[in-house]
Structures are given as structure tokens and as C-alpha cells.
Amino acid sequence: MGLGFEVTNDAGRKQVLDTHALLSFSETIVSNASNEGNLYRDPRHITAYRPINDSVMTVNYLVRQRHVLDDGQYHYLHRVQGYGAMYNFSEVLPTANDRFGLQVFNSLGTLVFSSEQKPLKILEIINIPDVRQVGTSVNGRTTHWRKNHGSVTAAVVLIRQPLWTSGSNFMTSGVSLRSGYLAMEETVEHRDSNAADRWIGNIYGLYALVVDVTNF
Incomplete structure (x- = not known):
């Protein structure tokens, strides 16, 4: 060696x-009532999401905006929707x-x-080839994965999100927090009767990392 x-x-x-x-922790961005839907993640960072209790956070892939970041380059950033914290990690x-x-x-x-x-400390890996096969109803919502991490404050890094059409809605899996359980829930990514025409094909796989953000 x-x-x-x-x-x-x-x-x-x-x-x-x-x-x-x-990768090390760089900053926390809070999504609240005053800026909901207007937060754009920096594509140079790895972002972990932890919503507030009884809330869902997701990334809107059909809604994006062109931004000039501090490196002087143009980046197309996808919009983040929901209430909670975004933990950014970088080199x-x-x-x-x-x-x-x-x-x-x-x-x-x-x-x-x-x-x-x-x-960046990985607690576990979520790898679901087809979320349609594992969804269960929790409190009336279709839940693909859930876990209580006890005293550890956990957040989710989305590597691959499922995206599929259901009627006139474009669906995905968002990060939620329900009574201490961090979960991945089925949620509406975009409401649009032409969603199927605007998307080439459906993606059903979910791949994400659960990371430790205790005291971050």
C-alpha cells in the first residue's frame, strides 16, 4: 500500500x-412563510432538507430560474417548495x-x-427502485419511507426523485416530518393538464441519503 x-x-x-x-457543512437556509416557493438551491452545493413538523419540502423540477451566482456564471436553479431548513454542504x-x-x-x-x-455524515441510504410498489398510507398520505431517528436530527439529501404523471398532476416524492418521523411522501410536483406532454417519460425510482445535522 x-x-x-x-x-x-x-x-x-x-x-x-x-x-x-x-464535504463539510457551509450554511443553513430557512424556508418560511415569507419566502416559500422562492428559494433556489445552489447547484454547486449538496443540500439536505429537513421540514418543520407536519410539513413537506420538495424540489420543483418544472419550475426553474436563471441565476448569476458569486462565481460569475449563469446557473439554472430548480425551485424549492415548503417550510423547513436547507443544510448546504460543500468542499x-x-x-x-x-x-x-x-x-x-x-x-x-x-x-x-x-x-x-x-x-457530511451519512446515516443511511434510501434506495427504492419503484415507489409505486412500496407506498403505504400513513395518516391518509401515501408514504414511501419513514423512520424516527430518536435524538439525532436527520435530514435528507435527494439524489434521484421519482417523477410521474397521475391524471392532470405531475407527482414526486417530498421530504416530510410527521410526529418525529422523517419520511418520503407522495406529493404534487406540479398541477398542469399538459404535464404528460411536457415530460418525456416517468421515473419511479427514489435514491436519497439520510444525513446527521445535529447541532448544525
Whole structure:
């Protein structure tokens, strides 16, 4: 094995590698009554969603807007709908303070880990090939997945969302919080009688990461 730096836990899983940059917490954006439906996620970030109790957050893929971000480039950003928090994660960035800690750099001198920052911690993976086959009714709503994480504050990173037509509605799976249970629920992505004509094909698979955002 070549020279390098690794941190491995008791289960043998590698937590820190000098060859792989970790994503770390950068900011929290709150979606509330004054800006509902007008939040656009930065495509350069990984975003985790945690709605307020008895609420649903989703990403509107048929509604998007062209934005110029601080890098000077144009980006088409999809609209976020709902009430709750968006936790953004990005590449580890150097900090200017002189506190003691551990920093790991790769062979190019790029910072890949800093103990001063909060890394993206995956709790579990949601992988449902076809949400139509696993949906159950919880409190009158079709629920594809749900779990209570106890004292851990969990949020969901959407990697792939299902998108399908149902009558005149365009459907998807949104992130909800119901009495302590984080869940993925069937929700209306867009109401449009021409939705089927505007979408090439249906996608039924759901792939998401559940991450730890406790005290973020």
C-alpha cells in the first residue's frame, strides 16, 4: 500500500482519506412563510432538507430560474417548495483562525479534511427502485419511507426523485416530518393538464441519503 493518511473506524470503514475530499457543512437556509416557493438551491452545493413538523419540502423540477451566482456564471436553479431548513454542504475550505486541530491535505496541497468543520455524515441510504410498489398510507398520505431517528436530527439529501404523471398532476416524492418521523411522501410536483406532454417519460425510482445535522 502506498504512503498516505487514513482514518478507519472500528468497523473497518475509512472515515478520512488524503486522496478523497470530504464535504463539510457551509450554511443553513430557512424556508418560511415569507419566502416559500422562492428559494433556489445552489447547484454547486449538496443540500439536505429537513421540514418543520407536519410539513413537506420538495424540489420543483418544472419550475426553474436563471441565476448569476458569486462565481460569475449563469446557473439554472430548480425551485424549492415548503417550510423547513436547507443544510448546504460543500468542499472543505481553509479557515483563518489559529486554533489547534487536524488538517489533511492531498498530494496537490489541497485541503481535504479539517477537524474544525462539520463533515457530511451519512446515516443511511434510501434506495427504492419503484415507489409505486412500496407506498403505504400513513395518516391518509401515501408514504414511501419513514423512520424516527430518536435524538439525532436527520435530514435528507435527494439524489434521484421519482417523477410521474397521475391524471392532470405531475407527482414526486417530498421530504416530510410527521410526529418525529422523517419520511418520503407522495406529493404534487406540479398541477398542469399538459404535464404528460411536457415530460418525456416517468421515473419511479427514489435514491436519497439520510444525513446527521445535529447541532448544525
